[in-house]
Amino acid sequence: MKSAVIGFPRVGKLRELKFASEKYFRGEITKENLEETAKELRKEHWELQRNAGIEYISSNDFSFYDGMLDMTVLLGVIPEEYKRLGLDEHGTYFAMARGYQGKEGDVKAFAMKKWFNTNYHYLVPELNDGSQIHLSGKKPFEEYEEARALGIETKPVIIGAFTFLKLAKYNGSRTALDFAEQTARAYIQILAKLNELGTKWVQFDEPALVTDLSKEDIELFVSLYKIILKQKNNVKVLLQTYFGDIRDCCKEVLALEFDGAGLDFLEGKKTLELLKENGFPKDKILFAGLVNGKNIWKCDYAKTLDLFSKVKKYAQNVILSTSCSLLHVPYTLENETNLKSEVKKHFAFAKEKLLELHELSIIADSSDFEAFSEYKNNKVIFNAERLYEDKAVREKVAALSEADFKRKTDRKEREQIQKAKFGLPLLPTTTIGSFPQTQEVKKNRSSYRKGEIDRETYDRQVFAFIEECIREQEKLGLDVLVHGEYERNDMVEFFGENLAGYVFTEKAWVQSYGTRCVKPPIIFGDVKRISPITVKYSEYAQSLTKRPVKGMLTGPVTILNWSFPREDISLQEMAYQIGIAIREEVCDLEKAGIRIVQIDEAALKEKLPIRKNEWYSEYLDWAIPAFRLCHSRVRPETQIHTHMCYSEFEEIIRDIDNMDADVISFEASRSKLTLIDALKANGFETEVGPGVYDIHSPRVPAVEEITQALLKMLEKIDKNKLWVNPDCGLKTRGIPETIASLKNLVEAAKVVRN
Structure with a gap:
């Protein structure tokens, strides 16, 4: 059984990207230094996945700030006010991300919104009536070649055409439908470039498909991909969804000429039911999201393999995958030296989830799960007692009444x-x-945590900060x-x-x-x-x-x-x-x-x-x-x-x-x-x-x-x-x-x- 990862955390094991970026913003390092840090991180992440036995590894899941912003640049829809600043590529990019104030001009940052039901925030692309969507950037192609130079074949990750248009903000009379033809042509250009490079797979992320879709939404999605997929040539296209199921458009997705479809079987409450109702085409590969990409709890192998066996009833070609990008969990448990072993054994962060994918992919090929020590060890963990129960707390919750949720005086009064x-x-x-x-402030907190100062000294300094803050606000x-x-x-x-x-x-x-x-x-x-x-x-x-x-x-x-x-x-x-x-x-x-x-x-x-x-x-x-x-x-x-x-x-x-x-x-x-x-x-x-x-x-x-x-x-x-x-x-x-x-x-x- 092969395995895949939708995306990997990008800031680094110890937040290397964060610290390098902040130094760049302060002018302490050059953009070349920043690029070098990014290159080292990508190399580390790709090699980590390869060494863990993952066959379908993502590239272009890295970003200096945000994937939707990267897509805005790739499609050449940078608003004029940012172009007029006359900054270099990095400067323009970060002006859209963070705003800019200098002799070149004064602009605000792009709007920021939550990425579906996560704590991640994306930057909202802005399309004006004069916007022209076309392939403009090189990032996905350069990162694909970068990985290939290391001997690692990757699937470039691209925000899908439908999701991009669905999440964009429209400043004018034109709508998503008006930009559809331009967008489809741009994605055809992306596929053409990937074909030139000899790319085997590309992943188009379409999480917007798990939202409530209107008839017009579905028609837009279908019309986009009917055009795009005609030009895919040798590169195989994976339509990747996550955070839910595609109940509104399952038939349409399966009828299109995608080579693979990534479906979420954890947050997708109806995904298995949809497979049962519609089947899964024999000429397509199902990338089954069975390892949770959003939580830190160890995967229950027995439950996962049971679900996997049900999936296999309706799809012949299945690849084991994460339910979403691992961007939403921490990098690794290896840095956690203070967690007690009886607690730590219940967790799996991004790196540990790679091992889970690999072990599950091996066990799934067998008819005797109990023959594997990995399976038996996992079973022991899930059969053991782990929770700290407090009877008094549960009794308080059970005793709550209507009066506990209402103030006695109404708001107007x-x-x-x-x-x-x-x-x-x-x-x-x-x-x-x-x-x-x-x-x-940070030093005071750090000194206390390290035991260099006692609580009284720590609080005395906090009180000094508070007094300074109060006086400044009064002023x-x-x-x-x-x-x-x-x-x-x-x-x-x-x-x-x-x-x-x-x-x-x-x-x-x-x-x-x-x-x-x-x-x-x-x-x-x-x-x-x-x-x-x-x-x-x-x-x-x-x-x-x-x-x-x-x-x-x-x-x-x-x-x-x-x-x-x-x-x-x-x-x-x-x-x-x-x-x-x-x-x-x-x-x-x-x-x-x-x-x-x-x-x-x-x-x-x-x-x-x-x-x-x-x-x-x-x-x-x-x-x-x-x-x-x-x-x-x-x-x-x-x-x-x-x-x-x-x-x-x-x-x-x-x-x-x-x-x-x-x-x-x-x-x-x-x-x-x-x-x-x-x-x-x-x-x-x-x-x-x-x-x-x-x-x-x-x-x-x-x-x-x-x-x-x-x-x-x-x-x-x-x-x-x-x-x-x-x-x-x-x-x-x-x-x-x-x-x-x-x-x-x-x-x-x-x-x-x-």
Whole structure:
């Protein structure tokens, strides 16, 4: 049995790409140095897969920032404002990714959105009425030749034509259909070039096929590939899907002249059923996604091989594959020296999943699985007890009633009480929470973790950072302050470290956007709060000023979505366990005199099922209550804020209003404030702060730019309900640009007030 990998993590075992990129942005290394690091990483990743016995290895799954951005460059649809900067290839690329501010001009970065139901973010291509789609770049071909020079045959990975057009943003009257012919011709050019190179297989990624498709969508997909596949010649084409099943277009996919189809049998709930109903063509190869590319738990060989045997009933030619790219899991367990062996044995990261693929491909060819020690060893792990059960936690969840999910005073009444209590000006200014994590902040945390300083010394330094932060915000003139979050490494990992039921890794980094990585904690058992987590830091910050300081918490849905969850209990059960823990923290903050508490739900939209008919029954029916559980016991004068970022919220805007927060801040700057139309259309009741500038870019917004954004907001939002804030936390930014941006934000608010 042969095996395949859809894609591999690209930042490196120890985030080498991240550090090289940051040095390049700071001007410390040349673009040639950056390219050399990238080349070394690609070589390491390809050889790792070859040595693990993987036959179908991907190339062009590497990116300096994002695959959709790479596709924008490959298809030559770089907007004119970026071309006019006159930068070199790298400079233009990163200007689209990060924004640019210099003597050549001032441009914002591309909009950023969640990649389907993952925590990865992609950059949204923009097509204007004058855009011309054509083959322009060389990256997939150069990387294919690079691998071949190492003696490794790869399948170049290309974002599919349908997915590219489906996810693009259209700035004008033309639609995806209007660009279809150009796009098909460009993909024909791609195939022609691959044929010239003697490429055996190319992988066209079409995850958009697992979404809800209209009749017009299916017609567009079919029309594109009827044209493209006529010109494939000798190169074999694999249509790769993931994150779900292709129930809306299965017959159409199987009827087209693809040489292989990659189907997800894990998240694809109906994939096996679709095979049973439609069969699988004998002249095609099925790349069966059976090893989970999105979680870190070891593969249960018995279950996987049982599923594989069912797949084999309906398809003759099968290759064992990952369910999606391994981009969504950490690189390797080899760096984890602190995990206990009884915990570590349950995990498999990207490198370990290669071994699982290889072992499964060997075992699957046999009629006697028990003859293999690998199978028997795996069986022992899954038959052993591993979970830490807490009876008291489960009893608390079971005892929850309707009253636990509802505040006693309705929002309109609370709004009047809070306005009278706080006496804030029109268009109150604030930030989302975190302030820049300087080298001094990181060194303090590192020294404490290494045991070089004790907790008292560590906290004394944190308090010094907090005082400096409060004084700076007062100087800037912000109305509602934050403590800066200097005690936190990450908004989820920090809380996980202070909750029972979690285990933690040292270097299990996962890419979030660009070369920004997160280290998700792992839910291993029942979750509960052990003791107060944030109270002393918030209480100290509030003691320094008469202005309100927000208590800063991460909400239960985000903590769950940005952790690797258990597989033995429901997501709802885990969310409610975490919700009870956060409620305890909220109540303690209130007792300590914190009058505003922000419970961030940055990832609320993230795990929304791809199929709309599953939104409520499988997610929103427990996700929204999990948030309400956190704040149901606070007094009406305590103001509850929340924050959400980098997703399309328009379709669930009423559900967000039903979270019953008092103030919600959204990312809005990269999406050009399109969210405010949805707020207006749905009669959004919650006070709201759409982000007025993009913190993921180093550029400093001018006062006039922010002023114009606020004036645009006021066309749709009641002036008494509008807050002024950046679109996300400031931890990744430098101090000079942060101070300059916030100074302009406060000034713009004053201009508009006047």
